[in-house]
Amino acid sequence: xxxxxxxxxxxxxxxxxxxxxxxxxxxxxxxxxxxxxxxxxxxxxxxxxxxxxxxxxxxxxxxxxxxxxxxxxxxxxxxxxxxxxxxxxxxxxxxxxxxxxxxxxxxxxxxxxxxxxxxxxxxxxxxxxxxxxxxxxxxxxxxxxxxxxxxxxxxxxxxxxxxxxxxxxxxxxxxxxxxxxxxxxxxxxxxxxxxxxxxxxxxxxxxxxxxxxxxxxxxxxxx
Amino acid sequence: xxxxxxxxxxxxxxxxxxxxxxxxxxxxxxxxxxxxxxxxxxxxxxxxxxxxxxxxxxxxxxxxxxxxxxxxxxxxxxxxxxxxxxxxxxxxxxxxxxxxxxxxxxxxxxxxxxxxxxxxxxxxxxxxxxxxxxxxxxxxxxxxxxxxxxxxxxxxxxxxxxxxxxxxxxxxxxxxxxxxxxxxxxxxxxxxxxxxxxxxxxxxxxxxxxxxxxxxxxxxxxxxxxxxxxxxxxxxxxxxxxxxxxxxxxxxxxxxxxxxxxxxxxxxxxxxxxxxxxxxxxxxxxxxxxxx
Numbered sequence: 205x206x207x208x209x210x211x212x213x214x215x216x217x218x219x220x221x222x223x224x225x226x227x228x229x230x231x232x233x234x235x236x237x238x239x240x241x242x243x244x245x246x247x248x249x250x251x252x253x254x255x256x257x258x259x260x261x262x263x264x265x266x267x268x269x270x271x272x273x274x275x276x277x278x279x280x281x282x283x284x285x286x287x288x289x290x291x292x293x294x295x296x297x298x299x300x301x302x303x304x305x306x307x308x309x310x311x312x313x314x315x316x317x318x319x320x321x322x323x324x325x326x327x328x329x330x331x332x333x334x335x336x337x338x339x340x341x342x343x344x345x346x347x348x349x350x351x352x353x354x355x356x357x358x359x360x361x362x363x364x365x366x367x368x369x370x371x372x373x374x375x376x377x378x379x380x381x382x383x384x385x386x387x388x389x390x391x392x393x394x395x396x397x398x399x400x401x402x403x404x405x406x407x408x409x410x411x412x413x414x415x416x417x418x419x420x421x422x423x424x425x426x427x
Numbered sequence: 428x429x430x431x432x433x434x435x436x437x438x439x440x441x442x443x444x445x446x447x448x449x450x451x452x453x454x455x456x457x458x459x460x461x462x463x464x465x466x467x468x469x470x471x472x473x474x475x476x477x478x479x480x481x482x483x484x485x486x487x488x489x490x491x492x493x494x495x496x497x498x499x500x501x502x503x504x505x506x507x508x509x510x511x512x513x514x515x516x517x518x519x520x521x522x523x524x525x526x527x528x529x530x531x532x533x534x535x536x537x538x539x540x541x542x543x544x545x546x547x548x549x550x551x552x553x554x555x556x557x558x559x560x561x562x563x564x565x566x567x568x569x570x571x572x573x574x575x576x577x578x579x580x581x582x583x584x585x586x587x588x589x590x591x592x593x594x595x596x597x598x599x600x601x602x603x604x605x606x607x608x609x610x611x612x613x614x615x616x617x618x619x620x621x622x623x624x625x626x627x628x629x630x631x632x633x634x635x636x637x638x639x640x641x642x643x644x645x646x647x648x649x650x651x652x653x654x655x656x657x658x659x660x661x662x663x664x665x666x667x668x669x670x671x672x673x674x675x676x677x678x679x680x681x682x683x684x685x686x687x688x689x690x691x692x693x694x695x696x697x698x699x700x701x702x703x704x705x706x707x708x709x710x711x712x713x714x715x716x717x718x719x
Contacts, residue, residue, distance in 0.1 A: 205530055205531055207530065208526075208527050208528075208530035208531060211523075211526070211527055211530075212516065212519075212527050215518055215519055215523055216518055284516070284517060284518050287517060288510075288512060288514045288517070289510065289514065290510075290514050290515070290516055290517065292478065292480055292508070292510050292514070293508075293510065293514065293515065293516060295479070295480070296478065296479075296503060296506075296508045297500075297503070297531055298500040298501060298503045298504035298531050298532070299500050299531070300500055421480070422479065422480060422482075422496075423481070423482045424475055424480055424481030424482055
């Protein structure tokens, strides 16, 4: 039964997943190509110098990409469930409703990570070939909360999409927006290093929000 | 006879608006029961409560002996649900949706589904969101037949269907339910379909049940009485006479009381020339609930 839910989710997200994978790899590849060009023109020592002197990380254009990928994935996965209330079909399946929703969220989160991981690997492979360990780690640590924001955006959007009433959806959306800002607060690279364990725990708790929407849906809340 | 569906003292409000209070009904095993009511009388509310998608303000419902809302998923496997508008996963095609559902039901009858699908003029890979309402209804019905549940809960199965698809749906469903001893609880806004399909009916008015009885008995007992009356005639209150109306000097009134009693009551009001006729289910429904 769990595999059947995976199958349903795959049908919904497959084209978006492919697009997200291409975008994720494409943007990371582009950022690395830009860096490679700068390295070939000015030399790696100059890049090192700029990173140390000006706190540059050279992948700024990737900052909001995971966020949008996470948001988009939740939209293509959960909005079709709410169209004409077909979520009722899912809840009528002979499986616990919380299990069904948890499986859907877990599948989506894993598929989102599969779009992030190749991009992170591309960055890792190239950066560690031209930069000192402290410098490439500096870039990847700086990007870590962006990817965490992508997961958070996915869970928040799922929460909002599964909410049965429009008024509450707007409220939940505002709360989600305010919360998402936490992932993008300090401009200083690596500012989140000490905060990351807590941010990770909080992000991994966010699927519980969808259970609130599930409860409200099953109680028959409507506009 | 064992009751497959039992609802006791159901009360529900939307905000402060009372939908119904202390509603009680049962559906015995092997019966097809149709819930009839005007718009806003609580048909979909009742279906939503029965399907576990609405918590009533008070009261409780049981299907197959289990309280709805705390139902074991295994019990849900024995219940087929048709959502209003024949909603199915729009993003799947007929092969994908069959493959998906078959994983949940051990007794899945693939051939029953594809037998019905063979009647549709759709390509196997055509997505459900590109099908007509009639085609979607057949997909939804085919999935229920393949699931082979003990109990079927169908919300407004005729919504959006043309007469051909309605007839196909009704004939298939009745044949299936009767041959397999299924229990069916359904609503429809097209009452002629109900007449062909249901054994028992519940007719609801705002906030209450007017009658719950076998359709045969209702149609046997209910009569429409007409008489020519003078301008300004108004029928006085009489027990068991429903919704009298006068249109162009013709009085029309419905009753389930024995004919001789009704004639006697009307005679007391000066109506001696009274015609009585049998009614169909739609007329009986109008007779009980009124035209407006």
